[in-house]
Amino acid sequence: MAVDGVVAGAGPVGRSADRGVVGPRGAGGEEPPRYAPEWLRLREGADAAARARELLGPLRIRPADRTGGPLVVHDLGCGTGSMGRWLAPRLPGAQHWILHDRDPGLLRFAAMAAPRAAADGGPVTVETRRGDVARLTPEVLTGASLVTASALLDVLTRAEVETLADACAGAGCPALLTLSVAGRVELTPADPLDTVITEAFNAHQRRAGLLGPDAVTVAREAFAERGATVRPHPSPWRLGPEEAALTGQWLRGWVGAAVEQRPELRGPAERYLTTRLAACAAGTLRVTVHHTDLLALPRPKGGGPA
Numbered sequence: 001m002a003v004d005g006v007v008a009g010a011g012p013v014g015r016s017a018d019r020g021v022v023g024p025r026g027a028g029g030e031e032p033p034r035y036a037p038e039w040l041r042l043r044e045g046a047d048a049a050a051r052a053r054e055l056l057g058p059l060r061i062r063p064a065d066r067t068g069g070p071l072v073v074h075d076l077g078c079g080t081g082s083m084g085r086w087l088a089p090r091l092p093g094a095q096h097w098i099l100h101d102r103d104p105g106l107l108r109f110a111a112m113a114a115p116r117a118a119a120d121g122g123p124v125t126v127e128t129r130r131g132d133v134a135r136l137t138p139e140v141l142t143g144a145s146l147v148t149a150s151a152l153l154d155v156l157t158r159a160e161v162e163t164l165a166d167a168c169a170g171a172g173c174p175a176l177l178t179l180s181v182a183g184r185v186e187l188t189p190a191d192p193l194d195t196v197i198t199e200a201f202n203a204h205q206r207r208a209g210l211l212g213p214d215a216v217t218v219a220r221e222a223f224a225e226r227g228a229t230v231r232p233h234p235s236p237w238r239l240g241p242e243e244a245a246l247t248g249q250w251l252r253g254w255v256g257a258a259v260e261q262r263p264e265l266r267g268p269a270e271r272y273l274t275t276r277l278a279a280c281a282a283g284t285l286r287v288t289v290h291h292t293d294l295l296a297l298p299r300p301k302g303g304g305p306a
Contacts, residue, residue: 037080037106042246044082047150051178052233052293056090059146059176059295070094070125074141076133076149076164077101081110083150083178084126088115094122100131134160138170146174153180153215153294154205161211162222168296169226175296179235181205182290183213185254189279193272200258200265207261216292223296235293241283248280250289 071093075083078099088095095118101107107128114126131140133156141147147168153161168175183202187194205212220230239247255273259266279285 040080050235055295070096071145077152092120136167141171144173148176165222178293179291184290186288188286197258200262204257204261227299228296231295235291237289239287
């Protein structure tokens with residue numbers, strides 16, 4: 001079975017080829033999207049099951065410090081809006097979500113599919129914006145109660161993560177950044193090529209200055225240097241027979257990216273992929289794809305603990 005082409009979603013395909021929040025670059029027109037809407041919809045259930053609910057407790061105390069007006073949430077690289085559909089019903093009180101993405105089609109879909117009620121029945125309203133994380137400023141986040149993103153950190157550069165941390169620190173708002181890849185994958189039953197494919201895939205993610213599996217470490221340092229209390233938490237995908245469609249798509253992208261990085265793997269990778277897809281179809285394959293969620297709570301005004 002050929003592994004030509006990388007299935008969007010298993011890892012970054014080229015430099016800046018749609019990091020969600022990234023706008024058009026240069027004078028050559030818009031770049032093709034990195035994540036197809038079909039992939040985003042396919043992974044939404046696994047994302048929802050994986051996100052660290054443990055981080056919502058510390059987050060929920062933040063709105064209590066505010067008086068008047070709705071909770072204002074900026075969702076960076078919103079895609080189809082899955083983060084809002086997961087988070088808005090778990091936060092109490094009226095909310096206003098500002099959805100950022102470079103793709104106007106995704107923005108329209110995300111706005112239409114957004115939830116309309118908070119955890120306590122309060123209203124949820126939505127607006128959309130196109131923008132670039134590399135140009136994010138505290139002014140863009142004026143009045144923000146929370147910045148959030150899903151599967152974004154690992155497709156940013158160090159400079160872009162520092163820009164994000166600067167903007168959040170300047171605006172004094174927390175950030176909940178979910179599902180950043182950790183660079184570790186476990187497949188059962190195991191195969192000798194698992195480690196080889198993993199290492200090649202991780203190298204692919206680090207191409208052209210992207211952070212890939214180093215993203216959470218860089219983000220922790222960036223937010224901590226700006227006075228935030230940073231809390232990471234594991235958020236793995238655990239894929240079994242019920243997620244066979246997602247697992248198959250992920251496998252094609254994961255192996256395809258590894259072969260793109262190391263073309264000499266093509267022959268053994270084709271055989272590996274054929275075997276893995278057969279096991280997936282038979283319901284005998286289990287996959288754990290490790291991610292990390294990160295909550296950064298800014299230092300309160302007055303200099304007390306976050």
